[in-house]
Amino acid sequence: MSTDQTSGRRSPFDLSGKLAVVTGAGRGLGQGVALGLAEAGADLLLVGRPDRQTETEKLIRELGRDVEVIDLDMGDHVAVAATAAQISASHEVDILVNNAGIIDRHDTVDVTDESWNKVLDINLSGLFFLTQHLGRPMVERGRGKIVSIASLLAFQGGIRVISYTASKHGVAGITKALANEWGAYGVQVNAIAPGYMATDNTTALREDADRSRAILDRIPAGRWGSPQDVAGAAVFLSSAAADYVNGHVLVVDGGWMAR
Template sequence: MKSPFDLHGRCAVVTGAGRGLGQAIALGLARAGADLVLLGRPGAQKSTEGQVADLGREVEVVDLDVSDHEALERVAAEVNSNRQVDILVNNAGIIEREDSVDVSRQSWNRVLDINLNGLFFLCQAFGGPMAERGHGKIVNVASLLSFQGGLRVASYAAAKHGVAGVTKALANEWGPRGVQVNAIAPGYIATDNTTALRADPDRSRSILERIPAGRWGDASDVAGSAVFLSSAAADYVNGHVLVVDGGWMAR
């Protein structure tokens, strides 16, 4: 009997797969059997490309700045013309830390353009054909800051709250058409985005004291959740923001 988590015969588009969460998710999907299209900055995804190929899966790398929405539309049209995209994982994102009174218009727009606006237009570009076919999975990468305000990250918190809202709105609209739209909210994971926190002894200690698991998460800790939400095992899961945080929110 075929496993409900089996993704053989499926094509997944993953953004920002060059490192960290995006790379771990891409490799998790590949291990489950999916073929991959990796969208991201030029030259940033060669390592992931090689690792996916080593797993025996088909992989294509396409250069894309997610904040360039005209390029996004063009790239998505090209991918859709060549493949049937069954899964979209919106992982690409940035974080800029500074006091809210010092946030420039350029910085605010940069974070929102990548983390929220680009995510929405990718959902639109790939989710529309999914809805027409009556089948598809979209997994957005949200954050604990989809629920909280954080410190000195107003633009990031705004964007990630927006990701949760977009996820639920699209689930309502596309669920009746066979497309499940969900999100993963990673906790404190040891990636480039948390380097500053891990380098601050006081912040790192206070964070670890609240996590029942007693450790920072690893990017691989998120991969299984992405596979689940991309698979038939999650056919009745829709509009959900799945927290993967070692128990942080339970405190």
């Protein structure tokens, strides 16, 4: 257990004894967040598509934390409700990190019903219903932390990603609405808006030399972000250090929004 060396008190960032659910933890930001929570002392339930989270599970076990993998398609809302009920029946969840999400790049005039609905079903509706079901026991107990991964496109419009932009604006709105409802019950609901991260979602941007240079020229830090950058913010918002932080969308962008 982490303690303050001068006082012997437990660090407010220590997550020992806490159980965290992380969705979409197989790679990228989700994997980074899951490992960050484990390093801070939390045990993990990894929720996501089948056979996607084996590496993350192995890395968490190597850290000495308990971990369980649960298969779930976040776009299947009946399965989301059933899985949440299963989790609540057998576990007391202290932390929920909503990370699972997809992006679909199209000119707006070419976006189909199928494409639009797929992105919104996973990024927004699936996130809401999982949060609703796992948040209910937190409200009843009077404590809990919910952290959702939004995006800079919760503030901006983006280009050729209208469904993703709509979903991330929605994540920010859900975060604020739930904070208003659940804050009085001891549940803090916040979000993280990552900037330009070196993940699969940005491969096309990073491989476009002109676009990549234009992005880096605007970032005061002068580099793409990493999953570890987001993990630190997630640990903070999941910890007692953030007990009075509620309804906030924390930008982790190397200074992009300040430019």
